[in-house]
Amino acid sequence: MDLANFFIQLLNSVQYGLLLFLLAAGLTLIFGIMGVVNLAHGAFYMLGAYMAYALTAAWGNLALAIAVGTLLSVLFGWLLEKILFRHFYHRSHLDQVLLTFGLIYIFEELRSMLWGDDVHNVAIPAALDWSIKLTDNLSYPAYRLFMLAMCAALALALWFMISKTKLGMKIRAGAFNSDMAQSLGINIVRLHSLVFAMGLALAALGGMLISPLSSVYPYMGAQVLIMCFVVVVIGGIGSVRGALTAALLVGLVDTFGKVLLPQFASMLVYVLMALVLLYKPEGLFKQ
Amino acid sequence: MTKALLEAKQLSKRFGGLLAVNDVSLSLYKDQLHAVIGPNGAGKTTLTHLLSGDIPATSGELWLKGQAVKGWAHHRLSLEGLGRSYQKTNVFLPLTVWENLMLAAQAKDALAPFNPLSWLGRADSKPSVVARAERALVLAGLSASKNSAAAILSHGIQRQLEIAMVLATEPVVLLLDEPLAGMGAAEADTMVQLLHTLKKDHALLLVEHDMDAVFALADVLTVMVNGTVIASGTPEAIRSDPKVQAAYLGEAPA
């Protein structure tokens, strides 16, 4: 593999890793703070992607679609938590698995009824529809770079919020010990609401950002959900830092694996997970 | 001097910046009850966890029946004869008293899980297991509650079941963490009688706040404050130790 190719794969790794991070961060916080297994997280990603498709098709402007879509996601997250998820924090994991599994069915059927079962394309905005020339015959799509930059900015913003703000401190306290956080005077109900809405919005945003590259199709959330689980397991439940480290690791292993060992590429990530489980069954950065 | 059944040397446990147990040594001998007392947060329960293998020690040594057992998992220690009861009742609530005891009694000579014979035999019919459970039932005075679900028992009876379960594993060393917790006077008396009977042929460690019970039962007392042992000796010596009086007992009892 020559240098230019290596560089491209590296960029792809980081881009995929950061996308996974957006989803895994929400998932790990929802697990860590509220103790909820949420199988529907992939469905949020799918809904985000379909929203981007539908709104872009209606208004012709992806940026606007993403902005509005994000707002709608936050609202949807707030509602869903209030009406449904809140009542399952103290239920067994099995109940939560079944509830969220039922939700996947419902969301996918809604998708089928609203937008059908075909694959749909989302147009890359004209402003980003070009490629940066790297060598004589290799170039890198500008949209991918934009996505990388967006995800990196979001990751940075998330990191800043978690480690430097009072809200972030409350989130970390909640992830460490929910009951203790409550006794310290933190409004745990509001915290849960916020974390859930944020998690859902991040997942949807990930779907919106990736839609021009991956297209939108039924059950697109399923594969990314598994990857998210792997990232959360490797990183450790409740740790955003762990999610970032693990997401980048997974991005690297998966991307380079597909290039170097295509037959076993899909398995490599699980081998990585197995190794982590051998030495640290609770993940690398478990709280 | 007979050999100690359980011997701990300089056990310490550190949780991040907190030194919960600091350099504690003690020995447990057969036919003897060794009480550990101290104010809340003194590290008594953590010490019990270290002795039972529930949590690993940061440093120090531990011997059971002359064998070095530091780092052993608590199920292994249990099979070697180290039994432990919990401060917070830790029984199988949906099961009856008898079912609880049978599960405990079964452990000692259980076949390996991957042995097909253990999948096909009947759990309730092995004579040695039934006998063991029956002995524990009678010893703990639970015959009347044999077929009652643990969940519906009164607090006092549950605490008796808590002890009975340990007895059913027929340990030689017993670590008892606040067995009298939450008990009324009559129930406490029954428990003290039981503990007195248990002293024979066992080495007992008793963590307790009930001073009447402690002084009625203890042959040796160790006093802990903030993770450290401040005094250790006979009840009389402890009672009159000025350090202990200052730290814990307040005025000397009349």
Place this chain on the structure above:
Amino acid sequence: MSTPQGHLETLPSSVQILMGLGLIALLTFPFVGQDFYIQMVTRMMILAIFAMSLDLLQGITGLVSLGHAAYFGLAGYVLAFLSPADAPASWLITLPLAILGSALVALVIGFFVVRTQGIYFIMVTMAFAQMVYFLFFDNKVLGGSDGLYINVRPAGGGLDFENKQVLYFFTLACLVLTYFFLRRLLWSPFGRTLNGIRLNEHRTQALGYSSFHYKLTAFTLAGALAGMAGYLWAAQSGYVNPELMGFHMSAHAIMMVILGGMGNVAGALLGAFGFELFMHFFKDLPKVGEFDLGKHWQLWMGSLIVLVVIIAPHGLMGLLRPKGADHD
């Protein structure tokens, strides 16, 4: 935390009678039913074995696995690999090998997975099953996404599975064997320990049991039994593909066990039959105006399951339990 456990480990007499009648019905059915229905009931029996194998893991031991189908599908693939292109494979050789294959993979995966707790366990069982799925999906040499065909159904020992009635009774025998084996296991020392692990793993360890080894054994056994079911599925359908190992199949198993009621083996059996019947019912729903109710059967199934979890946490078995029954 509340748990939707069935239990009722001692089956009420109403259930025992129901099971007895069911067995009689199953024994006489092939003599009165049409070929299509014989196949349908065979399928139900296969899924019942699959569901019971999951009950061992989930209902008895308390381990929620989202990847149980991996062992189901793998056994089918073993049969596919061992079946010659134009002759029947011997079931006397291939069935034990398939079960062994599933058991071995369950043992290896279990070794990693059983050391995790709670949420982690759920996620890693799903992840490892996906790994197996992708191994087959991505590799043409293993059949790829198209799967593999079993051109001639197995035979041997005087039995020929091409004969639908023969396969039916063979499956019924496997079903009865599995049922009685698991019922026996439930009351065995091993089963009691698994129950203890489910109720209070910490105390079970404190009593002297190495819960890791017990859980690993349960995981492997459950995998082996799922393998038996998977083999029969492949033998019946003559075709295997990665979906048999996929998430939907695993979820299917969980739903069957939940619907019936967990922890007593009989519930899983009832749940499997009940699930298939409900599924056929929903699929056959008519169109109401523009809306094709039958097409969206998954929505109704999913909602039914959520409903069962919320209002009937002990599943169908819970409805059959006499009032004021045991201490669960």
